[in-house]
Amino acid sequence: MNDRGPDLTRAAALDLDAIRAQFPILAESIHGKRLAYLDNAATTQKPEAVLAALDDYYRHANANVHRAVHELAARATSRFESARDHIGAFFNTSREQIVFTRGTTESINLVARSYLQPLLQPGDEVLVTGMEHHSNIVPWQLVGAKTVAAPVLDDGSLDLKAWKAMLNPRTRLVAVVQVSNSLGTINPIAEMIAEAKARGIPVLIDGAQAIAHTKVDLSVLGADFYCCSAHKAYGPTGFGVLWARREHLEAMLPWQGGGDMIRTVSFDKSTWNEVPYKFEAGTPDISGAIGFAAALGWIDQLGLARIAAHEHELLAYGTEALKGVDGLRLIGTAANKAGILSFVLDQAHPHDVGAILDQEGVAVRTGHHCTMPLMERFGVSATVRASLAVYNSHDDIDQLAAALRKASRLLR
Ligand code: PMP
Numbered sequence: 001m002n003d004r005g006p007d008l009t010r011a012a013a014l015d016l017d018a019i020r021a022q023f024p025i026l027a028e029s030i031h032g033k034r035l036a037y038l039d040n041a042a043t044t045q046k047p048e049a050v051l052a053a054l055d056d057y058y059r060h061a062n063a064n065v066h067r068a069v070h071e072l073a074a075r076a077t078s079r080f081e082s083a084r085d086h087i088g089a090f091f092n093t094s095r096e097q098i099v100f101t102r103g104t105t106e107s108i109n110l111v112a113r114s115y116l117q118p119l120l121q122p123g124d125e126v127l128v129t130g131m132e133h134h135s136n137i138v139p140w141q142l143v144g145a146k147t148v149a150a151p152v153l154d155d156g157s158l159d160l161k162a163w164k165a166m167l168n169p170r171t172r173l174v175a176v177v178q179v180s181n182s183l184g185t186i187n188p189i190a191e192m193i194a195e196a197k198a199r200g201i202p203v204l205i206d207g208a209q210a211i212a213h214t215k216v217d218l219s220v221l222g223a224d225f226y227c228c229s230a231h232k233a234y235g236p237t238g239f240g241v242l243w244a245r246r247e248h249l250e251a252m253l254p255w256q257g258g259g260d261m262i263r264t265v266s267f268d269k270s271t272w273n274e275v276p277y278k279f280e281a282g283t284p285d286i287s288g289a290i291g292f293a294a295a296l297g298w299i300d301q302l303g304l305a306r307i308a309a310h311e312h313e314l315l316a317y318g319t320e321a322l323k324g325v326d327g328l329r330l331i332g333t334a335a336n337k338a339g340i341l342s343f344v345l346d347q348a349h350p351h352d353v354g355a356i357l358d359q360e361g362v363a364v365r366t367g368h369h370c371t372m373p374l375m376e377r378f379g380v381s382a383t384v385r386a387s388l389a390v391y392n393s394h395d396d397i398d399q400l401a402a403a404l405r406k407a408s409r410l411l412r
Helices: 016-021 048-060 071-090 104-119 138-142 160-166 189-198 246-251 286-302 304-323 350-359 372-377 394-411
Strands: 098-101 125-129 146-150 171-177 203-206 225-229 240-244 262-265 270-272 328-330 340-345 365-367 383-387
Touching: 048 071, 048 286, 071 098, 071 286, 098 104, 104 138, 104 171, 104 203, 104 225, 104 240, 125 160, 146 160, 160 189, 171 189, 189 203, 240 246, 286 304, 304 328, 304 340, 304 394, 340 350, 340 394, 350 365, 350 383, 350 394
Parallel strands: 125 146, 125 171, 171 203, 203 225
Antiparallel strands: 098 240, 225 240, 262 270, 328 340, 340 383, 365 383
16 A cells, blocks of 8 residues: 555455454454454454564563663663664664654654754644644644635545645644545655645644554654554554654654653753654563564564555445445445444444444444544444454455445444
């Protein structure tokens, strides 16, 4: 997947059974049924390679980082910092530009506090889109920026013409989701970045739903800030990355104070550590970094082109399968879409649908998916969302479709 869809020409078929065997949780029985895990946009399951990296770290290398001369501290520090190297290499960028955070949410809040707030003048705007996750809306509001949203078209794609027309001299930042978590829409971020840069406006990309499905090359993308979470890409929860242009990181003040982020401290004045440590106050999530690096290594081994091709085929299969369910309305049918099927069933509340699916072993998310303005745009309070990962199969889709036919009979 890229701005124009997956590169199918480079994609050899995946050995799905072998991939599934690497995820022990997929063998769980749910209410006596086979598990069809289709809640990957909320969080993905973790392969043996990630579980082993976490286990090995705690068994053989656990200590605090950067702070002691003993052997275990040296092991922990070396694994932690080499994780930063691997993560930087995965995104084709330098290690100094990889700031470790708790995830996309914290990364965006960091940019709001450290970058945007000091620059804000009354009337300044952050231009977002109508399909943003709350974490790409609320942090801007919290620092006092006026948050304006470009409209979403009926098929769930962005109204790019309207978005362009909304760029103006008061736009202090453009913030946009690369792949919508609620609809699967893939936004044309390369074009949007070029357009904003031509007007001298910096751009933040919310890559939470992108990095496990498409190659992200931060040295060519041209963005100013890029945010992502490990747990949506087969890594551990509570860990993520803020990437930023070096000049921004150098100019920004730290947003949290504490250990590790300082160079010197006195009661009169403190000075800051170098980038990226100046933004990493306190004991970091050491195993999170190690687990994320292992997850990205695992993705690399499979190859994102093959992952994207598999998910693309599954999305087409799933879209067709859902057409056979009475009263089902798909929300989000953009031509350029990632592996997300969001829908409502006539007259049935999504939570009731979700509860029936759960009884059938099918795990989906129901609710507003932290995109309340988008739900309002489509005139619904919630949807049912099935979201795909590389280990999903036609069997998962068939199980979903059968459970939905049952829900449709019971609830309508
Ligand atoms: N943005 C998008 C598009 C998301 O899907 C999510 C997670 N649902 C987030 C931001 C927030 O990610 P996290 O909860 O990992 O910080």
